Amino acid sequence: MTEQQASGDGVTGARHGRRPTMSDVAEKAGVSRALVSLIFRNAPGASEQTRQRVFDVAKEIGYRPDTAARTLASSRTRTLGVMLTIRNPFHADLVESCYAEADRVGYDIVLSTTVPTRDEERAVDALVGHRCEALILFGPKMSAAYLTQLSREHPVVAISRKVPDATLDSVHTAEAKGVRQAVDYLVSQGHRDVIHIDGGAGPGSAERRKAYRAAMRKHGLAERIRVIPGNHTEDSGMRAAEVLLSEDALPTAVLAANDRCALGLLGALHKAGVKVPQEVSVVGYDDSRVAMLSHIGLTTVHQNADELGRLAVRTAVERIESPNAPARELVLDPELRVRDTTGPPR
Amino acid sequence: MTEQQASGDGVTGARHGRRPTMSDVAEKAGVSRALVSLIFRNAPGASEQTRQRVFDVAKEIGYRPDTAARTLASSRTRTLGVMLTIRNPFHADLVESCYAEADRVGYDIVLSTTVPTRDEERAVDALVGHRCEALILFGPKMSAAYLTQLSREHPVVAISRKVPDATLDSVHTAEAKGVRQAVDYLVSQGHRDVIHIDGGAGPGSAERRKAYRAAMRKHGLAERIRVIPGNHTEDSGMRAAEVLLSEDALPTAVLAANDRCALGLLGALHKAGVKVPQEVSVVGYDDSRVAMLSHIGLTTVHQNADELGRLAVRTAVERIESPNAPARELVLDPELRVRDTTGPPR
DNA sequence: CTTCATCACTAGAGCGCGCTAGTAGAGCGC
DNA sequence: GCGCTCTACTAGCGCGCTCTAGTGATGAAG
Structure with missing residues (x-):
């Protein structure tokens, strides 16, 4: 690293005085x-x-x-708090649609991201501290107990997370349907050894895992069921690839936890010289815009980010306006998007 | 979309009462x-x-x-404002390192992103409204005049943007050096038709464009210089591909504005059946973690996101502590990472 | 015993703003 | 003249907190 003194006015002068009020x-x-x-x-x-x-x-x-003074003085802040994982490209899609809808209904948005050094609880605390009138959580992994407690204290909308006996609003995709479509398609292509890298505690993972098992059984492939533990990061895909490559034979198709996991898997397979889709078919989940754009042409289960974000904001606002309305669960239909990482088995 | 009433307590009860103080x-x-x-x-x-x-x-x-009340009551907020573009994976890398360093020095971070419906000015206004003690701008595209004005009112650190006669601190990579490395490498592989998709008004684009021209001239390829206008999104890469594909012959190598542009280009080339790197070599810029992970194996100019973020936070804090110190410019060395999207020309 | 330091705690001003309850003055009809 | 309405403005409280300047109790030193 080199350091230079900027050639401007050198000393920047007596700046940054008292902020005008x-x-x-x-x-x-x-x-x-x-x-x-x-x-x-x-x-x-x-x-x-x-x-x-x-x-x-x-x-x-x-x-x-001064936002702080405004917030303090008025009972309303007209602010929605969004918790996301900045690494997740699908979350970027969601953020864009949330902003658009929030603009329309006259709300501000404050973002709070989880990063490896900052867990969900901290991210939520920041939002609550900012007096957000409602929280929109993108794929929260927190415990159901914490989530329920939170939703007692504030209006909360969860995206992509279903909470049994929910006291909170949720907006998500019919996970099972998406997985079923993917498995049906793979089987129709002739695949039998279809395995699943699951999303661990990630949002929707339990449903997807269950749906995978059910779909395999439906096709009489109960004995071929295999779930490799994973999560929603690229890393889990890479690790799963290591496991698979260390074995005698590869499966012919892999259903990844989400697009990020699929990308990690593809990367590792590519490095090992395994041809996709000739040797292994790979299916993702989310259809984040990046997956679509890259020359990967990832076959994946499409979730409508625009609609999910829009509905989340609308639901949050409605919840703010009528805090005692019954909790709602909005479910969108997913859709398999077949691109280039799937084909008939070898 | 289907809507269901959650099966929980039905009516969610009298919740969200007065917030405890x-x-x-x-x-x-x-x-x-x-x-x-x-x-x-x-x-x-x-x-x-x-x-x-x-x-x-x-x-x-x-x-x-209550953060608002705290902020209002204390002169210090110990908060840094970060302006970013959430779509940009490289920014995600930067955010992570900023958080880590901010934690270390005891500052909070507030994020404000630009999205298509929310320009840089609005993003900055939000941060200033939150009484951030310093602003860290990721690749700002705003006018130099606005940037200078802003830096007179608040401590500002720009990442990846060099401002001539700067009155603000900046942290960036030696753009020219990275581009030179890339051109040198391509030429050493035998390429002569190396074109450049530029980043328009994007951060560092002017420097990169200039460096591309200089490097080409140095190799006696002045006549082969060609710059296609673009920007820092996937879309510009796709559009550039359209232009190139509509012509008689493709260049043998393309230097993209950044990784996102390279990804868009790769996607479009792939769709058109053009083999990379056999028919065309592609080089990106940034080395965002996604580029590395995907099975793309993008050859790209590496910028050290961890270090850039760390230095930006440190510089911001130092600026807060001594507002009248001379403006500084910290420059990191980039490094070409050769992967799979480059090779000898056809 | 007094003095003094220390510890554990409290009173109260004020941060910048929103918002309710007001007022002053102009214009109008009668 | 009077009362009325309407427009354009103002006074001042209080939001939930931080922070300075305290107070009272305890114990050690002299």
């Missing part, structure tokens, strides 16, 4: 603080002329409303 | 509010016994400190 604007514009407040809230009751002058003054002295 | 905790624990405050700030001056009792009571009634 509403009173500063009011004083400079020759009006009361209350009027400035009113104007910045877009409330009626100020003349157009004064309004303009206040905005001009504000811009001139670099005034921006 | 410090006073509630104080009253229930039989101490003053000030003491509770002190305990939650981890300040000395309370007995171990009382401390424990207060924590117990807080947990029992579900108290969590």
Whole structure:
């Protein structure tokens, strides 16, 4: 690493003084603080002329409303808290649709991500601390007990997680249906050795695992059922590949926990010289936009991110407006998207 | 979509009552509010016994400190604002390292992303509204004027963006060096028709474009210089592919604006049946973890995300502590990572 | 005994804003 | 003139917390 002193004004001068407040604007514009407040809230009751002058003054002295003070003073924050895993490309898709819908209904969004050094509880704490009026959790892995407790204290919408006897709203895809489609398709192609890398405690994993077992049994392949433990990261796909490659024979098809897992698996297989789909077919889950774009052409179970995000925001807002309404579960239909990582068995 | 009423308690009961405050905790624990405050700030001056009792009571009634009130009351927020583009996998890498370093130095991080419906200005406004003590901008595309103005009002660290005559701190990779390595390598493999899809107004694009031209000239390939306009999204790679495929002959190598652009390009080439690297070699830029993992095995210019994030946070904190220190520019060396999307020309 | 330090705790101001309850003044009808 | 309405504005409380300047109790030192 090299370090240089920027060639600009060298010493950057006495900057970053006291942050201007509403009173500063009011004083400079020759009006009361209350009027400035009113104007910045877009409330009626100020003349157009004064309004303009206040905005001009504000811009001139670099005034921006203080979110903290606003939040504190008003009972409403009109803010939704979103917990996500930033590494997950599917979550990026969801975030975009959430923003779009939140804009439409006049809410702000605050993001809080989990990273390896920051668990879900910390991410949630940050959102609650910001006084979000509702929490939208993308594929939460937290315990059902914690989730239930949380939903007692705040409006909570879970995406891609079904909670039995739920006291919270959830929006998800019919996991079983997606898995069934995938297995049916693989079997119709002639596959019999279809294995599943599961998502561990990840959202929807239990349902997918169950559905995989059921679908295999339906096709009379109960004896070929095999589940390799995994999770929702690329790493689990790579590890599963190691396991498979260490054995005598590869299965002819693998149903991965999600797209990330599938990508990890593909990477490891590719490194080992295994041809996809000639030697092994691979199916993902999510259809995150990246999977579609890359030249991988991943066959995967499509979840409608736009719709999931939109519904989550709408449900959250409705929950805020009527906290005592019955908990709802919105279920979207998935759809298998056949691309290039699947084909007939070798 | 189907909708079901969750099978739980049906009506969710009278929930989400008034949020408990410090006073509630104080009253229930039989101490003053000030003491509770002190305990939650981890300040000395309370007995171990009382401390424990207060924590117990807080947990029992579900108290969590209100960030807004905290922020308002204290001059410091110990919060760094990070502006990013959530779609960009490289930004995910950066976010992770920022969190890790922020934890180490005792700062919080607030994220604000740009999405198609939310531009950089709005993302920055949100951060400033949250009273972040410094802003860390991942590859900002805003005008130099706006950036300079912003840096006069707040400590600002830009990642991957060099600002001439800077009054702000920046942390980036030696763009030119990376591009030169890539061109040198391609030429050493025998390529002569090396074209460049540029990043438009994206961070570092100007430098990379310039370096590409210089490197080509150095190899006596001035006449082969060709820059296709693009940006930092997958879409631009796909569009560039369209352009190239509509022509008589493909170039033998393409230097993409970044990994996302390279991925889009690879996808489109693959769909058109063009073999990589046999017919065309492709080089990315960033080395986001996804590029490495996928079975793409993208040849790309590695930027050290861990180090970039770490340095950005450190620089931000140092800037907060000494606002008048000279602006700094930290430059890391990039490194070409040769994988599977490059080879000798056809 | 007094003095002083220390510990454990409290009172209360104020952070920047939203919002309710007001007021001053203009315009109007009678 | 009077009362009325309407527009354009203002006063000031309080949101939940931090933080300074305290208080009272205890114990050790002199």
